[in-house]
Amino acid sequence: MHLLRASAFLTLLCVATAQPSWGAEPQVRRFELERAEKGYQLALRSTLKPVPAAGEVLVRIRAVSLNHRDLYVLQGMLPGDASGRVPVSDGAGEVIDVGPGVTRFKRGDRVATTFFENWNDGAPTVAGITSARGGDRAGVLAEMITTHEDGLVRIPDHLSYEEAATLPCAGVTAWNALFKHGHLNAGQFVLLEGTGGVSIFGLQLASAAGAKPVITSSSDTKLDRAKSLGAVGTINYKTFPNWDKEVLKATGGAGVSHVLEIGGKDTLPKALGSLAIGGHVALIGGLTGFDASLTTGQLSGRMGSMTAIYVGSREDxxxxxxxxxxxKLKPVIDKIFSFEEAPAAFEYLRSGSHFGKVVIRL
Structure with a gap:
């Protein structure tokens, strides 16, 4: 994957079709990827209402949330031809029908989709990590979807559909980075880069666990919001280009025990410069590019460890x-768009104006 550039983004086209006919063959609307001059654009289509097969569940999608991966998909950065595929991985809704043999869910259950349809538990496998929705498999930007019952989880009772839709990718990624691989303990310092979905989830999870989050941003307004969510240290990386030194100051010289590294080549060296002895770096994203390089001494000199994180399993x-x-955590939603406004939601995410998650309500 390459550095996202404004010039590389496509103008999203909403291709309106005739209104669905709710007669003998009811139809539902969904967005599909349609080939454009570069990459893909969004096209609104109508299709026959899906019918669940054996082991499958029919879900009425009520909300979806966007991730930067969805922008990469539009750019055509994933291998193969995705024409006609439904984009977006993260959705929440209600079960409205079940196919033969389904035992995990019943009509009326409130559910969220897993990022990987076929990774239930245990270590990752090729079959599991090649079942990602909105990329390898059909996504959730549709009024209704069918999915195997193993590819769903029940959502916490206190969450709305919009809030639950933010969890499958960003939430699980932050959870695995901090707890499953980082073994977070109360009192430890955590470095969070920027105020997008993964970082804000990391802030909320770390704060709830009694850790000490330190967060960076180019916006003082966003940093003030981060303080209200539990950040003990805030650093404007435009004001302080050598922000790793400011991280060390904020931690009393000790450094951070955990880094959620989402920036890529421009941030990784400074993240390592912020690391405490025995600290852990979770490699998650590459907003400034994925071709970062480092010397082994930067990590081994701190007796640190590094793990590449690619979301996680249903068990996670x-x-x-x-x-x-x-x-009773409540995910932070920056803005909610209507289904018809889906192209505008993608553009808003691309702008980087958001704090937390961008959601589309169906």
Missing amino acids: FEALNTFVARH
């Missing part, structure tokens, strides 16, 4: 939901 999602329910 369920562990996150248990934590969210126990602490």
Whole structure:
């Protein structure tokens, strides 16, 4: 994947079709990827209402949330031809029908989709990580979807559909980075880069666990909001280009025990410069590019460790939901768009104006 540039983004086209006919063959609306001059554009289509097969569940999608990966998909950065595929991985809704043999869910259950349809638990496998929705598999930007019952989780009772839709990718990623791989303990310092979905989830999870979040941003307004969510240190990286030194100051010289590294090549060296002895770096994203390089001494000199994080399994999602329910956490939603405004939602995410998650309500 390459550095996102404004010039590389496509103008999203909403291709209006005739209104669905709700007669003998009811139809539903969905957005599909349509080939454009570069990459893809969004096209609004109508299709026959899906019918769940054996082991499958029919879900009425009520809300979806966007991730930067969805922008990469539009740019055509994933291999193969995705023409006609439904984009977006993160959705929440209600079960309205079940196919033969389904035992995990019943009509009326409130559910969220897992990022990987076929990674239930255990270590990642090729089959599991090639079942990502909105990329390898059909996504959720549709009024109704069918999915195998194993590809869903129940959502915490205190969350709305909009809030629950923010969890499958960003929430699970932050959870795995901090707890499953980072083994977060209360009192430890955590470095969060920027104020997008993963970083804000990391801030909320770390704060709830009694850790000490330190967060960076180019906006003092966003940093003030981060303080209200539990950040003990805030650093404007435009004001302080050598922000790793400011991180060390904020931690009394000790450094951070955890880094959620989402910036890529421009941020990784400074993140390593902020690391405490024995600290852990979770490699998550590459907003400034994925071709970062480092010397082994930057990590081994601090006796640190590094893990590449690619979301997680259904088991990981369920562990996150248990934590969210126990602490009554409420995901931060920056803005909600209507289904018809989906192209505008993608553009808003691309602008970088958001704090937390961007959601589309159906």
